[in-house]
Amino acid sequence: MDLDQQHASGTLHADLLVLGFGKGGKAVAKQLAAGGRRVVLVERSERMYGGTCPNVGCIPTKGLVHRSGKRRPDDVPQDYYERSVEAVQAIREMMRQGNLDALEALESATVLTGTATFIDPHTVAVETGDGRVEVSADTILINTGAQPVIPDIPGLRDSRRAVLSTELIESTVLPERLVIVGGGYLGIEFAGIYNGFGSHVTLLEASPRILRREDDNVALAAEGILRDAGVEIVAGVRVTEIDDGVHGATVRYLRDGVEAAVEADTILIAAGRAPATADLALEAAGVRATAAGAVEVDEHLRTSQPHIYALGDVNGGEQHTYISLDDSRIVLDQLTGTGERSLAARVAIPHTLFMTPPLATVGLTERDARAAGRPIKVASERVADIVAMPRAYAVEETRGLMKFVIDAETDEILGAALLSVDAQELINTVALAMRHGITASQLRDSIYTHPSSTEAFNEVLGTIVRDYSALSSAAI
Numbered sequence: 404m405d406l407d408q409q410h411a412s413g414t415l416h417a418d419l420l421v422l423g424f425g426k427g428g429k430a431v432a433k434q435l436a437a438g439g440r441r442v443v444l445v446e447r448s449e450r451m452y453g454g455t456c457p458n459v460g461c462i463p464t465k466g467l468v469h470r471s472g473k474r475r476p477d478d479v480p481q482d483y484y485e486r487s488v489e490a491v492q493a494i495r496e497m498m499r500q501g502n503l504d505a506l507e508a509l510e511s512a513t514v515l516t517g518t519a520t521f522i523d524p525h526t527v528a529v530e531t532g533d534g535r536v537e538v539s540a541d542t543i544l545i546n547t548g549a550q551p552v553i554p555d556i557p558g559l560r561d562s563r564r565a566v567l568s569t570e571l572i573e574s575t576v577l578p579e580r581l582v583i584v585g586g587g588y589l590g591i592e593f594a595g596i597y598n599g600f601g602s603h604v605t606l607l608e609a610s611p612r613i614l615r616r617e618d619d620n621v622a623l624a625a626e627g628i629l630r631d632a633g634v635e636i637v638a639g640v641r642v643t644e645i646d647d648g649v650h651g652a653t654v655r656y657l658r659d660g661v662e663a664a665v666e667a668d669t670i671l672i673a674a675g676r677a678p679a680t681a682d683l684a685l686e687a688a689g690v691r692a693t694a695a696g697a698v699e700v701d702e703h704l705r706t707s708q709p710h711i712y713a714l715g716d717v718n719g720g721e722q723h724t725y726i727s728l729d730d731s732r733i734v735l736d737q738l739t740g741t742g743e744r745s746l747a748a749r750v751a752i753p754h755t756l757f758m759t760p761p762l763a764t765v766g767l768t769e770r771d772a773r774a775a776g777r778p779i780k781v782a783s784e785r786v787a788d789i790v791a792m793p794r795a796y797a798v799e800e801t802r803g804l805m806k807f808v809i810d811a812e813t814d815e816i817l818g819a820a821l822l823s824v825d826a827q828e829l830i831n832t833v834a835l836a837m838r839h840g841i842t843a844s845q846l847r848d849s850i851y852t853h854p855s856s857t858e859a860f861n862e863v864l865g866t867i868v869r870d871y872s873a874l875s876s877a878a879i
């Protein structure tokens with residue numbers, strides 16, 4: 404029986420069964436199906452072919468970052484916003500369909516739309532619109548992603564003003580007053596986007612400051628850019644209540660023991676995302692979860708059942724698309740390669756926070772390097788002062804700074820924080836250098852095109868502003 408005949412009978416058997424249309428799972432599915440293996444991929448929503456990133460995550464939000472930055476003074480905010488949302492949704496639709504077509508074009512692949520639930524370690528049930536299908540497979544990949552954490556704030560669950568990021572970016576109504584609960588990557592990116600479109604944005608963060616993992620000077624520079632652009636940032640808060648009224652909601656909070664409140668038309672909840680396992684019935688498959696609710700995996704992403712792997716956000720790792728993609732490399736190596744690739748090989752992972760200009764980081768901060776007792780040199784310069792980077796002036800984006808942390812004895816690049824135009828591209832060069840043992844001097848003395856942002860490395864890496872190598876820690 405081929406896959407179509409099996410499907411009609413309500414049972415399917417596959418070599419590979421992928422649960423969720425995420426980045427990592429679809430990459431493995433495509434490669435194995437292209438090689439003729441029978442693959443079934445189950446996605447619960449027909450609006451999510453391709454997963455979070457192209458539908459409701461990275462791509463639409465970066466489309467909105469871009470468009471919010473291009474708004475001209477005479478654009479009517481609401482009209483401009485509506486056009487931007489529609490343009491971004493059109494891109495999303497193109498990508499959603501493209502993702503589906505790419506898999507369906509492969510003869511030995513089948514996409515089922517419905518929620519997958521384990522029945523036993525080799526079988527899942529899928530409730531599709533047409534009925535129930537049972538799919539069994541030799542190898543199963545769990546790639547169901549993550550879902551928003553809803554904090555326990557009185558009034559939140561009943562509030563008609565509270566939304567998640569997915570709803571907000573699909574709404575064509577620009578909020579006049581947007582309050583964001585949570586100042587992590589998502590909250591900060593949305594603060595920049597909606598501020599750019601013309602909303603009045605207040606960002607409420609529970610920690611004493613935003614970007615607390617970054618060095619103080621980097622975090623303060625980023626925070627200053629957001630504040631100067633008009634974003635109100637209130638850190639160190641405990642949100643105590645959301646109270647819906649006729650013309651908006653009141654968000655009450657405590658800060659340093661003092662009660663305060665802010666009015667909102669819309670409240671975005673951006674308090675983190677947790678692994679999406681609730682519908683899977685992991686216990687029926689004998690797949691263990693961690694205390695934090697992620698699918699437990701070893702360094703080869705195998706779960707407690709050796710034929711079941713977990714990739715992407717659901718396995719509790721860092722939540723980025725490129726991490727899910729790299730998970731697929733590990734799993735593909737298990738299924739078709741030598742089986743040597745593992746999480747242990749993952750070093751110098753870069754990150755980009757897409758504010759404007761972006762903040763991209765890799766490796767150790769100065770604070771972490773010093774805490775680790777490394778003898779370090781720090782090279783740092785404000786973008787506006789980097790003579791070797793006229794591109795910043797050419798494109799009218801001179802805000803930010805670039806900072807490198809270097810091992811004073813070996814010249815090894817330990818880390819970098821680039822708050823600058825093009826930082827999302829620059830950081831990949833730095834990460835590559837770190838992964839392949841290129842020293843700070845080699846990165847400094849390389850040939851780069853002109854005018855480009857990379858040229859900044861010629862200069863910034865030569866500006867050792869602090870050298871802790873000769874100092875005792877007591878003197879720092």
Ligand SMILES: Cc1cc2nc3c(=O)[nH]c(=O)nc-3n(C[C@H](O)[C@H](O)[C@H](O)COP(=O)(O)OP(=O)(O)OC[C@H]3O[C@@H](n4cnc5c(N)ncnc54)[C@H](O)[C@@H]3O)c2cc1C
Pocket residue numbers: 422423424425426427428445446447448451452453454455456459460461462464465517518519520546547548549568589679682683714715716717721722723724725727757
């Ligand atoms: C607003 C936002 C912006 C982001 N921006 C960036 C960015 O700029 N760069 C970046 O690298 N990362 C970004 N991320 C994070 C990134 O989107 C995720 O880390 C990535 O998409 C996770 O991919 P994944 O492979 O884990 O699965 P996902 O892409 O999340 O896919 C999981 C799929 O499984 C489906 N599913 C869930 N349960 C079931 C079930 N029981 N049965 C069947 N299907 C199921 C879901 O519907 C979903 O389509 C962003 C996230 C958000 C929310």
Ligand SMILES: NC(=O)c1ccc[n+]([C@@H]2O[C@H](COP(=O)([O-])OP(=O)(O)OC[C@H]3O[C@@H](n4cnc5c(N)ncnc54)[C@H](O)[C@@H]3O)[C@@H](O)[C@H]2O)c1
Pocket residue numbers: 554584585586587588589590592607608609610640641642673674675676721722723755756757
């Ligand atoms: N550019 C990117 O790569 C990108 C962009 C957006 C999102 N993401 C990923 O998506 C995931 C979700 O992003 P996120 O920002 O929601 O999660 P996060 O965990 O990064 O940040 C959540 C923030 O909300 C705060 N918070 C939690 N509860 C709160 C409360 N009750 N009141 C006030 N503040 C509260 C936390 O202190 C934290 O700073 C992250 O893992 C992130 O990596 C990545």
